[in-house]
Amino acid sequence: MPWSLLTLLPLILYVLRSISKRPSSLPPGPRSIPIFGNWLQVGNDLSHRFLATLSQTYGPVFLLKLGSKNLTVVSDPELANQVLHAQGVEFGSRPRNVVFDIFTGNGQDMVFTVYGDHWRKMRRIMTLPFFTNKVVHQYSDMWEDEMGLVVEDLKREERVRKEGIVIRKRLQLMLYNIMYRMMFDTKFQSQDDPLFIEATSFNSQRSRLAQSFEYNYGDFIPLLRPFLSNYLNKCRDLQRRRLAFFNNYFVEKRREIIAANGEKHKISCAIDHIIDAQMKGEISEENVLYIVENINVAAIETTLWSMEWAIAELVNHPTVQSKIRDEIATVLKGNPVTESNLHELPYLQATVKESLRLHTPIPLLVPHMNLEEAKLGGYTIPSESKVVVNAWWLANNPAWWKNPDKFRPERFLEEEYGTDAVAGGKVDFRYLPFGVGRRSCPGIILALPILGLVIAKLVSSFEMKAPPGLEKIDVSEEGGQFSLHIANHSTVVFDPIKA
Ligand code: HEM
Numbered sequence: 347m348p349w350s351l352l353t354l355l356p357l358i359l360y361v362l363r364s365i366s367k368r369p370s371s372l373p374p375g376p377r378s379i380p381i382f383g384n385w386l387q388v389g390n391d392l393s394h395r396f397l398a399t400l401s402q403t404y405g406p407v408f409l410l411k412l413g414s415k416n417l418t419v420v421s422d423p424e425l426a427n428q429v430l431h432a433q434g435v436e437f438g439s440r441p442r443n444v445v446f447d448i449f450t451g452n453g454q455d456m457v458f459t460v461y462g463d464h465w466r467k468m469r470r471i472m473t474l475p476f477f478t479n480k481v482v483h484q485y486s487d488m489w490e491d492e493m494g495l496v497v498e499d500l501k502r503e504e505r506v507r508k509e510g511i512v513i514r515k516r517l518q519l520m521l522y523n524i525m526y527r528m529m530f531d532t533k534f535q536s537q538d539d540p541l542f543i544e545a546t547s548f549n550s551q552r553s554r555l556a557q558s559f560e561y562n563y564g565d566f567i568p569l570l571r572p573f574l575s576n577y578l579n580k581c582r583d584l585q586r587r588r589l590a591f592f593n594n595y596f597v598e599k600r601r602e603i604i605a606a607n608g609e610k611h612k613i614s615c616a617i618d619h620i621i622d623a624q625m626k627g628e629i630s631e632e633n634v635l636y637i638v639e640n641i642n643v644a645a646i647e648t649t650l651w652s653m654e655w656a657i658a659e660l661v662n663h664p665t666v667q668s669k670i671r672d673e674i675a676t677v678l679k680g681n682p683v684t685e686s687n688l689h690e691l692p693y694l695q696a697t698v699k700e701s702l703r704l705h706t707p708i709p710l711l712v713p714h715m716n717l718e719e720a721k722l723g724g725y726t727i728p729s730e731s732k733v734v735v736n737a738w739w740l741a742n743n744p745a746w747w748k749n750p751d752k753f754r755p756e757r758f759l760e761e762e763y764g765t766d767a768v769a770g771g772k773v774d775f776r777y778l779p780f781g782v783g784r785r786s787c788p789g790i791i792l793a794l795p796i797l798g799l800v801i802a803k804l805v806s807s808f809e810m811k812a813p814p815g816l817e818k819i820d821v822s823e824e825g826g827q828f829s830l831h832i833a834n835h836s837t838v839v840f841d842p843i844k845a
Pocket residue numbers: 430456457458469476640641644645646648649652707708711712713714779780781782784785786787788789790792793
């Protein structure tokens with residue numbers, strides 16, 4: 347008798363163990379097949395619209411397997427609160443992949459690095475020179491000068507008021523100049539400036555290689571990784587040349603100026619601050635370059651997409667243009683719009699908000715990641731999952747918004763009064779174009795006034811219209827792994843308003 351019990355013991359123990367270790371409940375999701383997971387079903391294009399459709403079948407949190415990788419998709423405000431705020435530490439890392447490891451030097455940057463001491467230090471060091479009200483006040487005159495140059499250029503050519511131009515190109519130069527003057531106290535002379543051509547080319551190659559779907563197979567299926575070596579070499583080569591470009595033409599120039607001035611040197615731009623932190627031993631020379639790289643990636647194109655969207659919607663909604671003009675005339679009584687009076691122009695601000703709502707430039711936010719196994723909505727999220735919050739769907743779900751597919755700034759003065767992108771006070775987790783919490787966008791403090799100012803300047807100088815023969819501008823969208831931009835860069839007629 348005791349013998350038979352003894353022989354059964356291992357079996358009993360095994361059964362008990364496997365009951366207690368039964369994988370606690372994973373979030374629902376489509377059935378996956380070995381090796382590929384759900385990849386063949388869902389395809390490469392994880393668009394915000396497609397993920398929103400899946401959420402109607404699988405609920406507010408669901409799991410997709412992309413090869414061996416786990417992707418958790420969050421589609422409801424309360425769970426967004428959990429990921430971004432309540433469990434912000436647990437979900438505060440960023441997923442890595444073979445390509446991003448190259449472009450971030452294995453996490454020596456800030457935007458894509460894991461949550462921890464390095465990230466905290468980088469974010470702290472970047473805050474003072476980039477993300478304070480003092481910086482906004484120091485630079486807003488410069489921003490307005492750069493915008494004034496755009497207005498002058500648009501007024502100069504007859505073609506612009508007859509046939510129209512692709513406005514993106516001129517605004518791109520403006521935004522590079524705004525950011526490079528803040529960073530390095532230097533600017534590009536024109537769209538033909540060889541340095542400008544090189545900078546935009548390096549950055550667009552970086553975007554293309556990082557956002558491409560071409561490398562997914564090697565990322566999702568580790569066995570196939572050897573076949574990526576060509577692609578990865580291309581990335582390494584670009585990254586090496588791109589960082590050298592930032593270093594030789596911009597960072598080194600500041601080092602020379604600092605050295606020449608010696609003791610007398612006054613910190614006069616953001617990178618001076620960053621170099622100062624490096625000379626005090628807080629960060630490395632590499633980190634300095636990765637800060638430059640992060641600003642190039644995070645600040646310029648995002649703001650440019652937002653401008654293109656807003657302008658396209660304004661062209662298609664001339665009444666919104668005239669309401670902005672009326673507001674400026676009534677409130678400012680002939681004085682120009684400046685950063686310091688933007689807060690007196692609620693309709694202008696509502697227009698910026700509405701554009702970011704309808705055309706969320708980073709519709710799934712920058713992906714988050716949990717280093718350890720975590721709980722979400724009663725489910726277990728496996729460690730090192732990529733976690734995306736469908737911010738576009740939170741802001742465009744008809745269950746929560748009145749006619750969400752209409753461009754209607756008035757909503758932010760009427761039924762959505764009080765909903766703000768800025769995390770001052772109560773956060774509305776349906777409206778997160780900049781995210782919220784620890785990993786939220788620190789650039790919001792610059793992006794909102796820059797967007798408000800550029801729209802105010804353009805609308806008060808011009809009637810913006812579709813090119814001859816077109817009723818409306820095409821606002822079809824095109825997405826990458828991160829971004830949501832206008833598919834067809836708009837050609838816009840800028841017809842000067844007679845004063
Ligand atoms: C309209 C323009 C912009 C939009 C829509 C935008 C949006 C975002 C979003 C959604 C995130 C990720 C939030 C998250 O992971 O939860 C982010 C992160 C970030 N953004 Fe922006 N951004 C804009 C402009 C800027 C500008 C102008 C700068 C800098 C000058 C900037 C710097 C950053 C940085 C450094 C991060 C990484 C923060 C971190 O990981 O800790 N952004 N942005």
